[in-house]
Amino acid sequence: MIKKYFTTFSTTLSETYTYRAQTLVWVLNSIAWVAVFPFVWLTVYGQRESIAGFERAALFTYFFLVPTIDIFINSWVYESMQHMIKDGSVVNYVQKPINYIGYMFSRARGWQTSQTVITILISGVLYLFLHPYLAFPAPNWQLLWFIPVAAVGIMVAFLFGTIIGLISFFTTEGGWLKHFWWMLTTIASGYLIPIQFFPSGLQHILSFTPFPLILQTPIFTLLNRMSVSEIVFQLFVGLIWIIGLSVAVYALWHNGSKRFDSIGI
Amino acid sequence: MKQYLRVFTQLIKNSISMLTAYRADLLMRVLIGFGWSAASIITIEIIFLHTQELSGWGKSDMILLLFTFALTVDLLSNLGKGIEDLEDLIRLGTFDTIITKPIDSQFYTVFRQPNIAGLLYFVAHQLPFVIILILYPTNISWHFLPVYILFIILSNILWLSLKTIFITMNFWWQNVGNIHFLLFSIAEIGKYPMTIFPYLMQFVFYTILPIGFLAVVPSSTLLGIFSWTSLVGMISITFLFFFLSRILWQKAVREYSSASG
Numbered sequence: 001m002i003k004k005y006f007t008t009f010s011t012t013l014s015e016t017y018t019y020r021a022q023t024l025v026w027v028l029n030s031i032a033w034v035a036v037f038p039f040v041w042l043t044v045y046g047q048r049e050s051i052a053g054f055e056r057a058a059l060f061t062y063f064f065l066v067p068t069i070d071i072f073i074n075s076w077v078y079e080s081m082q083h084m085i086k087d088g089s090v091v092n093y094v095q096k097p098i099n100y101i102g103y104m105f106s107r108a109r110g111w112q113t114s115q116t117v118i119t120i121l122i123s124g125v126l127y128l129f130l131h132p133y134l135a136f137p138a139p140n141w142q143l144l145w146f147i148p149v150a151a152v153g154i155m156v157a158f159l160f161g162t163i164i165g166l167i168s169f170f171t172t173e174g175g176w177l178k179h180f181w182w183m184l185t186t187i188a189s190g191y192l193i194p195i196q197f198f199p200s201g202l203q204h205i206l207s208f209t210p211f212p213l214i215l216q217t218p219i220f221t222l223l224n225r226m227s228v229s230e231i232v233f234q235l236f237v238g239l240i241w242i243i244g245l246s247v248a249v250y251a252l253w254h255n256g257s258k259r260f261d262s263i264g265i
Numbered sequence: 266m267k268q269y270l271r272v273f274t275q276l277i278k279n280s281i282s283m284l285t286a287y288r289a290d291l292l293m294r295v296l297i298g299f300g301w302s303a304a305s306i307i308t309i310e311i312i313f314l315h316t317q318e319l320s321g322w323g324k325s326d327m328i329l330l331l332f333t334f335a336l337t338v339d340l341l342s343n344l345g346k347g348i349e350d351l352e353d354l355i356r357l358g359t360f361d362t363i364i365t366k367p368i369d370s371q372f373y374t375v376f377r378q379p380n381i382a383g384l385l386y387f388v389a390h391q392l393p394f395v396i397i398l399i400l401y402p403t404n405i406s407w408h409f410l411p412v413y414i415l416f417i418i419l420s421n422i423l424w425l426s427l428k429t430i431f432i433t434m435n436f437w438w439q440n441v442g443n444i445h446f447l448l449f450s451i452a453e454i455g456k457y458p459m460t461i462f463p464y465l466m467q468f469v470f471y472t473i474l475p476i477g478f479l480a481v482v483p484s485s486t487l488l489g490i491f492s493w494t495s496l497v498g499m500i501s502i503t504f505l506f507f508f509l510s511r512i513l514w515q516k517a518v519r520e521y522s523s524a525s526g
Contacts (some may be wrong), residue, residue, distance in 0.1 A: 018389075018391045019440065021438065021440045021441045022440055022441055022442065025443050025446070025447055026440050026443060026446075027445050029443070029445055029447045031454060032447060032450035032451045032453075033450040034453070035455045036453055036456075036457055039457070039461045039462055040319070040457055040461060042461075043316075043320050043461040044312055044315050044316045044319065046316070049342050051315050052315070170498055171289070174292055175290060175294075175455065176290055176293030176296075176297055177293075179293075180293070180297060180300065181293075183297065183300045183301055183304055186304055187308075189306060192304075192308045193308065193311050193312070197311050197314070197315070198311060199314075219413045249462055251341055
């Protein structure tokens, strides 16, 4: 049962080796996108050591981790799903004895695993130059919370991505939805600024959404900036969202694949 | 020249008629235009919750910078959206149909699919910035407006040239069809004052990768910080990168071997 998904995962890993230059460009793209923010915030800090309870080194470390965590957890599965639905190739998976959603998940993890490895390698090189500005906590057992936090984050991001992808069954104009999702995650996940810098009311509202789980919560867990009760609360919120999103994915796939017409030769 | 103008007008007309086929998408793009400016404004608001100025730039100055940045990267670039499909054209062999046309291949590749929906997105994106600048005006030196307009024209050409140079690389590096996304990400740097960066990076952003000229130089001018050096620099860099994009394109087309059978 699991073997076919593992095979898909390992096949995708080999595929990324074939497209290694493209993979490298995507990784550099993710790094370049956030590269400006440490400079912006260091200017804001000026002579101050701390803002909103965030020390200068901690903030620099936060942005240092953003590309790796983003590539590892976030999901761009909607790109290929929209493409497959539009060009009709999704029909191949309706007939095959493999669950389409599971197949896409295995593929996404394959791509993201190789991209994460490249990001870690590049970050490792950057670490050699930047380590005086970074502040990682000493290893401790609380870091193990990263495993469930990352797992929930991955599921949330994947399910949202799948919903955006599957909506293409019902509309030919899905580009806007993708942009809307980018926009929302950019603000609400903590890409531009950690949510801790937001006004407290907004922080409170966002803590009930799944967005922090995609970026800020995993990074904060690694940086030991969250208490166990805060992590557990975020995991609980994430699990509720996973249930709701799974139901939505099931309904979209079930109805979408039913109304999908294909004419073969 | 007249022929190119006629072709361009026709391409614009075609694009407008395409709009009617994707009406819902168009409406959503307008909403997303508002949304992205909201995202930028929220970012600026949060930054300025913790500081009075960013390297000498006040909150309204930063809004002007964002407005100028969009004016630079979303205007001519949307009309020249066709260049972004170059990798597909080469891979599928359809670039052959372009080089056999009795028109400059670079002109046609760049301008063959003007993105009118993108221009509407641009208008929606700019509107909140304009409203904020009216409500919270900054110290604009209106007598520099003609120079600002000249800089905007030049920086539009500069941005399109940079984009063309990056995408032209697809002729040689077919396996990095996504390279222009890297340029888009690097260009984000242009939304912030260059003085927040170390000197070496500032040097790079005013020479090798002249992101600093896209929005910071025009905005500074409108804020009254004008120097002849920036005018000469802007003109020289724009022409340099424009001609570089021409030379590179011509070399690429000479070396291009068709992918079709």
